[in-house]
Amino acid sequence: MKNKLPKLANYKDCTGCMLCADICNHKAIRFYIDTNGFWKPVINEHNCVGCKLCETKCTEVRTNRIEIVCRQPLRGHAISEAVRLRSTSGGLFYSIAEHAILSKNAVVYGAVCEGTNVFHKSVETIEELKELQGSKYAQSNASGIYTDVRSRLRQGRYVVFSGTPCQVNALRVYLKNDYDNLLCIDLICHGVPSNILMYRHLAINKGDGIIQFRTKERGWGRDSYLTISRKGQVVTIDDPSKNLFYHAFQSEQCFRLNCYKCQFNDIHRTGDITLGDFWAIRFTVEYDRLGESTILPNSIKGLKFLQSCNNIEYRDATWDDTLRCNPRLYTNRQEYLKTALSSKINRLYRLLPSRLADYIFEAWHSKHRHLFYLWSKHLERIQKNLDANDDALSDILKKIENNAM
Ligand SMILES: Cc1cc2nc3c(=O)[nH]c(=O)nc-3n(C[C@H](O)[C@H](O)[C@H](O)COP(=O)(O)OP(=O)(O)OC[C@H]3O[C@@H](n4cnc5c(N)ncnc54)[C@H](O)[C@@H]3O)c2cc1C
């Protein structure tokens, strides 16, 4: 029996894209959240017929080289202030999706959060679209979604698919060919943190679900606050000492292992349009508390769609501004594996009192706690050194200047 089982990516190499589940015609692959809080595939030996199709596609999805690259970066935002306020960056995703629904009767795919479940789903109306708005800082369960997208495309429906670059890549591998009626949006992606930290965050704050992972109550980028549900009430956690999840996300020690060497932290993108934050204006007079997006139209299709949207304001940005504040566009953080605790999350929570384990993960905030001051300073020093390496940035800027991408 063992010989016929396929070999999927190992723990360190699996992106969690969930393509293998959709590829299997025998429903032999299921995903569950492992003890460290990350999605993991499990093969049902009874259902598996040993065709190894999943193995082939898993290798393909991890080596697929996407070549689309933007020629002129842009910055912009939704014209509607209400849309910007509800979005994480400048509201570009909502505006593009809204335009696609109104002008092309599109089906839009994106991530939603219900309680603590983050998953991909499709919507077809403007009312439903609001659910997809906002970043959910957890890996979304995309199982079943690639099959669903293909069937909508084959029905001739216009489809907007939005997700992390590894999910967009998985969709492209699944579909094999591009479709005129498909518009893919990928996000600049920092990495996805362990679900354990989300559960702990809710336990500390007596909440039962996350409503918003990043609020703009104090302005875009000044917003390390989460909104949660507590017994049917909406509560914004604005006490920094209770914001474990956000601090843990920032301290970069609890991401899925593969995220530290992500092949998509690159100027070559998977989406027709890439969206992220335009952080270059964060500490300047141009700062806008409603948020500003980085927009990379990577394909002609993406650029044309953007130009047809009458609900967005945008203009050219320089590569220097675009890249300098968004290192995930040109370099991964392999070096951070030196301090990452992703594979020890379960052990730390088992061996230490929970609150002590929390302090280790929320390192940036722990500098206010005597015992953990040294730990946070140590981590800060290591990460500062790693970030100070500007070689990757000058390399990529040179390549762009010489048109050598
Ligand atoms: C895990 C994660 C890490 C990120 N890291 C960075 C970063 O380092 N730098 C940066 O500039 N931007 C990053 N972003 C993107 C940024 O937070 C905004 O999502 C992006 O700028 C789009 O903002 P918006 O205002 O246009 O739309 P919003 O309405 O804020 O974005 C909503 C869109 O994001 C998609 N989405 C939300 N959560 C997920 C998820 N968990 N998985 C897949 N798709 C999801 C939704 O499907 C929807 O399409 C990250 C997003 C996520 C989810």
Ligand code: SF4
């Ligand atoms: S197809 Fe994706 S989720 Fe499945 S094992 Fe490979 S990398 Fe992991």
Ligand code: SF4
């Ligand atoms: S080998 Fe074939 S049947 Fe078995 S899990 Fe993979 S795709 Fe499914």
Ligand code: SF4
């Ligand atoms: S960092 Fe890379 S592997 Fe991790 S979720 Fe983002 S795109 Fe996927």
